[in-house]
Every structure is written in structure tokens, then in C-alpha cells.
Amino acid sequence: MHELAITEQILNIALHHAEEAKARQVTDLHLQIGALSSIMDDSVQFYWDIISQDSLCQGATLHFDRIPAQLHCQDCGQDYTLTDELTACPHCDSIHVKIVSGQEFQLTSIDVET
Numbered sequence: 853m854h855e856l857a858i859t860e861q862i863l864n865i866a867l868h869h870a871e872e873a874k875a876r877q878v879t880d881l882h883l884q885i886g887a888l889s890s891i892m893d894d895s896v897q898f899y900w901d902i903i904s905q906d907s908l909c910q911g912a913t914l915h916f917d918r919i920p921a922q923l924h925c926q927d928c929g930q931d932y933t934l935t936d937e938l939t940a941c942p943h944c945d946s947i948h949v950k951i952v953s954g955q956e957f958q959l960t961s962i963d964v965e966t
């Protein structure tokens with residue numbers, strides 16, 4: 853259920869920027885999601901369609917941009933990139949790895965009509 857809270861945050865940020873820009877309509881939102889984030893695009897889209905109704909964001913398109921995760925192996929010291937689910941270190945098969953990035957979820961930009 854935490855997608856609902858996250859989607860509400862996105863809406864609030866977008867509305868805030870739209871009001872500052874004196875926009876009539878928000879048309880597009882660009883979101884970055886780390887590959888290891890548990891957030892489901894479909895859930896965000898589902899809540900978005902509901903909560904953006906009757907706001908400046910109604911009908912705006914969400915663009916999801918999945919970004920690869922970066923991991924650091926604590927046994928062999930190598931960094932590696934993940935584009936899918938979590939795996940052991942490809943260099944030494946260690947599971948003592950630290951997530952450097954890949955769990956983020958952020959609104960990177962919005963497009964508005966003024």
C-alpha cells in the first residue's frame with residue numbers, strides 16, 4: 853500500500869510546481885525508479901488516475917524511467933551494476949554486498965502548459 857503515499861507525494865510536489873509556474877495543466881511527469889525499488893509502476897499509475905482527478909494533474913502522463921542499481925562487493929571490493937533482481941557478486945559469488953544505489957524513487961521533472 854505504500855505506493856498510495858508515494859503517489860500522493862508526487863502529486864503534491866507536481867501541484868506545488870504547477871502553481872508556482874502558474875500552469876493551467878500538468879501534461880507529463882518523469883519519474884526515476886531504482887531497479888531494486890519495490891515500487892510497482894502499475895500501482896502508482898492506478899493511484900495516480902484516482903487522486904489526480906479534478907486537479908491540475910488530471911490526465912497527465914507518468915513516464916517511468918528504471919535506473920540500474922549499483923552494488924559494492926564487500927569481499928572482493930568490486931562494484932557491479934544490476935538491471936534486474938538482486939544477485940550475488942559476479943566476480944566472486946559473494947552475497948556480502950552493499951547496495952550503493954538502486955532503491956530511489958524520485959520525480960525528476962514535470963511538463964506543464966501555461
Ligand SMILES: [Zn+2]
Pocket residue numbers: 925926927928929930941942943944945946
Ligand atoms: Zn565479490
